[in-house]
Amino acid sequence: SQQGEEDPQALSIQEGENATMNCSYKTSINNLQWYRQNSGRGLVHLILIRSNEREKHSGRLRVTLDTSKKSSSLLITASRAADTASYFCATDDPGDSGYALNFGKGTSLLVTP
Amino acid sequence: DGGITQSPKYLFRKEGQNVTLSCEQNLNHDAMYWYRQDPGQGLRLIYYSQIVNDFQKGDIAEGYSVSREKKESFPLTVTSAQKNPTAFYLCATDRRGTGELFFGEGSRLTVL
Numbered sequence: 001s002q003q004g005e006e007d008p009q010a011l012s013i014q015e016g017e018n019a020t021m022n023c024s025y026k027t028s029i030n031n032l033q034w035y036r037q038n039s040g041r042g043l044v045h046l047i048l049i050r051s052n053e054r055e056k057h058s059g060r061l062r063v064t065l066d067t068s069k070k071s072s073s074l075l076i077t078a079s080r081a082a083d084t085a086s087y088f089c090a091t092d093d094p095g096d097s098g099y100a101l102n103f104g105k106g107t108s109l110l111v112t113p
Numbered sequence: 114d115g116g117i118t119q120s121p122k123y124l125f126r127k128e129g130q131n132v133t134l135s136c137e138q139n140l141n142h143d144a145m146y147w148y149r150q151d152p153g154q155g156l157r158l159i160y161y162s163q164i165v166n167d168f169q170k171g172d173i174a175e176g177y178s179v180s181r182e183k184k185e186s187f188p189l190t191v192t193s194a195q196k197n198p199t200a201f202y203l204c205a206t207d208r209r210g211t212g213e214l215f216f217g218e219g220s221r222l223t224v225l
Binding site: 004030031033035040041042043044045048088090092100101102103104105106 | 117119146148153154155156157158161171201203205211212213214215216217218219221
């Protein structure tokens with residue numbers, strides 16, 4: 001079942017600007033992940049943040065997690081045209097022994113030169 | 114190179130036909146997954162398998178079948194019972210304990 005919901009659905013910015021996208025989820029989690037998908041391609045893992053972490057960085061990516069609000073944000077700094085893609089958050093379900101991730105519908109990011 | 118290979122990349126099917134999508138991995142990962150993606154939508158889980166000869170239904174298993182006879186292979190059959198099979202199908206694996214999924218490049222199925 002889909003648990004994560006990204007916001008906004010679509011985002012258009014210019015190169016050099018920062019892009020922020022948000023994810024909200026409904027139930028408790030062990031961790032939350034962000035993935036990127038270029039058009040017509042498979043998803044690529046970007047970053048994982050555990051439920052006991054509040055912030056994590058990876059290159060130009062910054063992820064925050066607020067478990068009290070059941071929300072996460074992904075910030076891409078100094079965006080480039082190559083960052084144009086769809087971004088998905090994914091959550092696990094601690095009650096699910098199969099450990100299958102639940103994905104949101106994604107945020108479509110367009111970065112124009 | 115290590116990775117996940119899905120084939121075919123594009124597939125056309127007439128209504129009433131069964132089709133099988135291939136997913137092969139050489140990452141030595143135990144768990145494998147099949148997701149379906151519709152335009153503008155997230156991924157929905159069809160089936161997953163944590164070990165050879167064992168698999169579980171996901172959220173939308175009706176009209177699909179799978180097998181896991183080898184660790185490297187997890188084929189998905191889209192049967193004629195699937196009423197709306199046109200979609201993008203993604204296979205994934207995960208390395209036990211990390212939680213990170215590795216995806217293939219997908220197979221796009223179109224029913225004519």
